[in-house]
Amino acid sequence: MSDLAAWIDGVLAGARPQAMAALLRYFRDLDTAEEAFQEACLRALRTWPDKGPPRDPTAWLVMVGRNAGVDGARRRARETTLPEETLVSDLEDAEADLAERLDGADYRDDVLRLMFTCAHPDLPATQQIALALRIVCGLTVPQIARAFLVGEAAMEQRITRAKARVRRSGASFETPGAVERAERLAAVAAMIYLVFNEGYSANPVETPERASLCGEAIRLGRLLLRLFPAEPEILGLTALMLLQHARTQARFDAEGQVILLDDQDRRAWNGMMIAEGLALVDKAVRQARPGPYQIQAAIAALHARAARPDQTDWPQIAGLYQALERHMPSPVVTLNRAVAVSKVGGPEAALELIEPLADRLSAYFHFHGTRGSFLMRLGRAAEAREAFDRAVALAGSAAEAAHIRQQIDRLKAEAQEEAAPAPQAAGQEKTPGAKPGV
Secondary structure (H helix, E strand, C coil), X not given: CCHHHHHHHHHHHHHHHHHXXXXXHHHCCHHHHHHHHHHHHHHHHHHHHHHCCCCCHHHHHHHHHHHXXXXXXXXXXXXXXXXXXXXXXXXXXXXXXXXXXXXXXXXXXXXXXXXXXXXXXXXXXXXXXXXHHHHCCCCCHHHHHHHHCCCHHHHHHHHHHHHHHHHHHCCCCXXXXXXXXXXXXXXXXXXXXXXXXXHHCCCCCCCHHHHCHHHHHHHHHHHHHHHCCCCHHHHHHHHHHHHHHXXXXXHECCCCCECCHHHCCHHHCCHHHHHHHHHHHHHHHCCCCCXXXXXXXXXXXXXXXCCCHHHCCHHHHHHHHHHHHHXXXXXXXXXXXXXXXXXXXXXXXXXXXXXXXXXXXXXXXXXXHHHHHHHHHCCCHHHHHHHHHHHHHHCCCHHHHHHHHHHHHHHHHHHHXXXXXXXXXXXXXXXXXXXXXX
């Protein structure tokens, strides 16, 4: 993929939440809004390489998508029997009114409205999150299916049913009232964190626009804090995103290669974000109502407070992960706890902890990479190589694959060193059975 094509792909991904939200408010239908956005993306792919990108890509996509959707509606209208003239002759120019409302809209506030729509109470939680990943983040059905560990056909049906339920519910696509906001808060918080993770998992060197989703998610978290200033889990969520995003500049090198936490230049961490995140953590903890986001934020805070890797409080981090397992049982949480356990009790204890997860995490890149690192530290090179090979096959980006290949290269180098004969001192003959130093 050329640099321009990669840039356009990143821009389209980064603009999707705001553009989709604005188009949904305009058309009041999820399928129509999605089709309009897709048509706008196709036109961008055709015109931007020759004419150059617009000054405001999001506004361009909204306008082109709106026009495409209106054209489609007109084509469908020509195939529909018109009502009696007396029923329509006194109607005002509805299209002009809609256009005026759209042109004067604040796209950014529309994103929160879109998330509350995806969190509709008629939808099961799994459908809410799947719909948000598809509509807000623009993930493909295969990507969402992998995230839920289900088949693509099943996920396609799940998303289709979710759209149909929203349509049948007669959703107004307006900002919900105070009661509705409170009822849907947990689902919206989960969606915001999913948007953040979509940006956090992107390589800022390869796809800087997609990585910008982190900033959008943080903005939405702050907006939720204005609505729920005393809710400890929203405090924890916003703190967690700030503390993780603060490390962005140190997580990759200039070529886009992954830099592990212990190897990062902590001077490159964003001090202002860390200060804000730590203040929010302290405010949440004082309310004595712990939850998953607060616990994860507390873990991130311990990393942020350590000036050097050897100052990290790994025993407390291991304890916090154990608490997180009680609040949110998950094989991925256990895998993260194993990393902390390896720092406290060594790789053998950590390996014993994750071996029961093999079946459930067989398609998870980080499981095989983490397992390989434990095996390598234990000197079990052949098993480590097998785990690393599996991780490379499951890597979601070139940077992830490159990092694992570095570990494989280390294994090869160590094997070559062990196979090489010991160097002889000058003027000394090798005597069979002689002991070193004798």
